[in-house]
Amino acid sequence: MRALAILALAIATPVFAQSNMPPSYWGYRQLHDAKQEAQAQALMLELRCLVCQGQSIADSDAELAGDMRDLVRRRIAAGEKPGDIRAWLIERYGDWVSYRPSAAPIAWPLWAAPIILLLFGGAMVASRVKRRRL
C-alpha cells in the first residue's frame, strides 16, 4: 500500500504544469539602470500573479509571473511609464490584476468609511461628555 502511494506520487502531474523552456530573459534578471529597476520592482509588487492569485508577480515563481516580469522590465527599459503598463494590463484582465486600490466610484464608500466612522465616534463621545456635565 505504501509502495503504491509512493509510486502514485512519482507519476502524479503537478497542478500548475510548467513548460520545459527556460524562464524569460528578464524574469530573473535586474535591469542595468538602478532607477528603472526600482520603478519595475515597485510596479511588480502591485501586480497580481494570474496563476498564484494571492501573490504579486514579484513574489511568484509561476512561469507566467516570470513572463509578466519580463514584460514589465522590457517596457520600462523601452521608456514606458509604469502607469501605462498597469493600464495596459487592467485593460486586459480588469482592475483585479492591480493591487493598488482603485478610485473608481464603486470604491468611494471604502474611502469614505474611516471619515464616517471617525465622525460617528466623535458624535458619540461628544454626547456622553455633554450628558456628564449636566
Place this chain on the structure above:
Amino acid sequence: MSRALRLLPIIFVVWIVGTFAWKLVQPSDTTVRSQLVNRQVPEFSLPAAVSGVPALRSAELSTGQPRLLNLFGSWCVPCIAEAPVLEDLKRKGARIDGIAIRDTPGALGAFLDRHGNPYERIGSDQNSSVQLALGSSGVPETFIIDGKGVIRFQHIGPIKPQDVAGILAKLEEVR
C-alpha cells in the same frame, strides 16, 4: 441616545459577519476572464512554431469567416484530452488556428504527430507575450473570433466533447 440608534452598531456587525459567512460558503471562482471579448484582436505577428505549419499573424484571423484561436502547449496535459475534440470540430467545419505557448519545435512536432494537427496555422509564443496581450491566463484556452477579427467569446480550459455543439452554435451565431 434613542433605542434605534443604539441598535445600529449591532446591525452593522451582524451585516459584516453575515457577508463574511456568505462569502465563505460560496464556492470560489478563480477563472480569469479576458476583458477583450467584443474587442478587436490585438495586433501580433508570431513565427512558425514547427516546420510544415505556417506562422500566424493577427491579420490572418480576420478573413471574413469566424475562426477558433486555440492557445495550447505540448507540455500541457489537458491539451492532450482536448486534441481529439478539436479534430472533431475541424471535421464539422470549424477553422482553427493555434498559438503554442512556450514550446520547442521538437516537442510540438512530436505532440502533433501523436495527437493530430487540427490547426491551419500555429504561431510560437516563446515568452507568453501574445497570451498576455490577449488577456489569457493559461492553457488551454480558446477564443472565437468573427470574420472582422473581433473576439466574440472566450472558452477557458479544455473543450470537452459536450461543449462541441455549443462552440459550433457560437461560430454560426457570429458568422
